[in-house]
Amino acid sequence: MNQRLERLVDWLREKDIDFAFVQAKANVFYLSGFYSEPHERLIGIFVFPNAEPVMVCPNMEKPQAIAAGWEYDIISYSDSENYWELIENYLHKRNQIGNSIAIEQEHISYSRANALNNIYKNANFISVEEKMHSLRLIKDDQELAILKQAAQLADFGVEVGVSAIKSGKTEMDILALIEYELKRKGIREMSFSTMVLTGAKTADPHGNPGITEINRGDFVLFDLGVVLDGYCSDITRTVVYQEINDEQRRIYETVLAAQNASLSICSVGTRIGDIDKAARNYITKAGYGEYFPHRIGHGLGIDVHEFPSMSENNDDLLQEGAVFTVEPGIYVPNVGGVRIEDDIVITKEGFESLTKYPKELTIV
Ligand code: MN
Ligand code: MN
Numbered sequence: 001m002n003q004r005l006e007r008l009v010d011w012l013r014e015k016d017i018d019f020a021f022v023q024a025k026a027n028v029f030y031l032s033g034f035y036s037e038p039h040e041r042l043i044g045i046f047v048f049p050n051a052e053p054v055m056v057c058p059n060m061e062k063p064q065a066i067a068a069g070w071e072y073d074i075i076s077y078s079d080s081e082n083y084w085e086l087i088e089n090y091l092h093k094r095n096q097i098g099n100s101i102a103i104e105q106e107h108i109s110y111s112r113a114n115a116l117n118n119i120y121k122n123a124n125f126i127s128v129e130e131k132m133h134s135l136r137l138i139k140d141d142q143e144l145a146i147l148k149q150a151a152q153l154a155d156f157g158v159e160v161g162v163s164a165i166k167s168g169k170t171e172m173d174i175l176a177l178i179e180y181e182l183k184r185k186g187i188r189e190m191s192f193s194t195m196v197l198t199g200a201k202t203a204d205p206h207g208n209p210g211i212t213e214i215n216r217g218d219f220v221l222f223d224l225g226v227v228l229d230g231y232c233s234d235i236t237r238t239v240v241y242q243e244i245n246d247e248q249r250r251i252y253e254t255v256l257a258a259q260n261a262s263l264s265i266c267s268v269g270t271r272i273g274d275i276d277k278a279a280r281n282y283i284t285k286a287g288y289g290e291y292f293p294h295r296i297g298h299g300l301g302i303d304v305h306e307f308p309s310m311s312e313n314n315d316d317l318l319q320e321g322a323v324f325t326v327e328p329g330i331y332v333p334n335v336g337g338v339r340i341e342d343d344i345v346i347t348k349e350g351f352e353s354l355t356k357y358p359k360e361l362t363i364v
Contacts, residue, residue: 001052004031004135008128008131009047012049012102015126016100017049018096018099018101021046021102021103021116023042023045023104023107024107025038026136028044028045029302030135030302032055032065032068033068034055034064035068036064036065038058041058041079043057043058044057046087048096051094052072054072054073054074055070055072055074056076056087057077058076058077073090075087075090088119098119098120100123101116101120101125103116103126104127104128133306136301136306136307137308137319137321137322139321139323143231144345146231147345147354150191150229150233151233151356154233155235156181157222158224158235158237160182161174161178162222164177164178165239165241165364167216168214170210171196171201171210172196174214175195178222188227190226191225191226191304192234195222196209196221196222197220197221198219199215200336203333203335204337205293205329215241216241216243217241217243218240219238219239219240219248219338220364221238222235223235225304231301232301232302232304233354234300234341235342237340237359238338239364240252240364241364242363248335251288251336252338254283254330255283255328255330255339256360258292259327261279261281262275262278265278266318267350268317268320268348269317269318271317271318272314272317272318273312273313275326276312279292280292283328283330292329295309295310295311296326296327297310297341298310299324300343310325310326318346320346320348321345321346323343323344323346324343326342343355
C-alpha cells in the first residue's frame with residue numbers, strides 16, 4: 001500500500017473507525033494517483049483499517065485507474081447501473097460493519113451520505129476532512145518538483161502578458177494570448193479563470209476581465225496559474241502602463257514592502273496568523289488598512305485553495321514542506337489596486353519562492 005493510504009489506515013485504526021469513504025476529486029487523486037473529473041458520476045475510494053481498499057468508478061475509467069497504479073479491487077459500473085447496489089453487495093460480501101464511517105463533510109453530497117446511511121442504518125458519521133488536510137499539507141519531493149514547474153509556467157504566463165501590453169489591446173486580448181501560449185506548452189487547464197484587469201477595475205480583488213482597453217497610466221494586474229500533473233500554481237503581478245502617479249507609486253511600494261514583511265518571517269515554527277499580521281500591520285501603518293480586505297494567502301497543491309487558510313486568526317505553526325501563497329493587496333476604489341502574489345514553500349533554511357517573476361515596480 002502506498003504511504004498516503006497507509007497513513008489514512010493508521011488513523012482509522014487509531015480512531016477505531018470502521019472505514020473511510022473518500023470521493024472528492026483531489027482526495028481521490030492524492031490517495032490513488034488517479035486524476036479524473038467525475039462530473040456527476042461517482043469516483044470514490046473505501047479505505048479500511050484492516051483490509052485492502054476498494055475503488056468505485058465508471059467502467060469506462062477502469063483502465064485509467066489501473067494505469068494510474070491502482071492495484072486493488074475496483075467496483076465498476078455502467079451508466080445504467082445503480083452503483084449503490086453494487087457497493088452494498090460488495091460490502092456485505094466482505095461482512096463489513098459500518099458503525100462509524102469517516103466521510104468528507106465539506107465535499108460529500110447529502111444524497112451520497114444518505115445512500116451510505118441506507119446501507120448502514122446505525123452509522124455514526126465522522127469527518128475525514130481534517131485528516132486529509134493534514135496529510136496533504138506537507139508536500140513530498142515529487143509534489144514539490146511538480147509545483148516548482150507549475151510555478152515556472154505561471155511566471156511564463158505573466159511574461160507573455162506583460163510583453164503584450166499595448167494601447168488599444170483589451171484585457172481579453174491579452175488573456176487569450178497568455179492562455180494560447182500556455183496551451184502551446186501543453187497546459188490543458190488553468191488553475192482558475194485567468195484575470196487580466198486594467199485601470200480602475202484593478203480595485204476589485206475578484207474583478208472580471210472584459211473588452212476594456214488599456215490606457216496610459218493604468219495599472220495592469222495579472223492573476224493566473226496552471227494545472228500541471230494535477231498540481232496548481234497561482235501568481236499575481238501588477239505593472240503600470242506608460243506613466244505612474246504618486247499615489248499609484250505609494251500603493252505599489254506599500255504592497256511590495258508588506259509582502260516582504262510577511263516573507264521575512266516565513267520559516268518553520270512561525271505562527272500562520274503572524275504571516276498575515278506582518279503585511280497587515282505594514283499596510284495599516286501606511287494608511288491603507290481598510291483597503292486590504294482579504295487574508296494574506298492560502299495553501300496550494302492539488303487544489304488552488306487548500307489547507308491551511310493563511311488568516312490572521314490561524315494559530316497553527318508553519319512546517320517544513322508546507323506550500324502556500326503570500327498575496328497582500330491594496331484596492332482603492334476609482335484609483336486602482338495592486339496585488340503581488342507568490343507561491344512559497346517552507347524549507348529547513350526558511351522559505352523558497354517557487355514563482356520568480358520580478359517584483360520591482362515596472363512601467364511598461
Ligand atoms: Mn491568485
Ligand atoms: Mn491566490
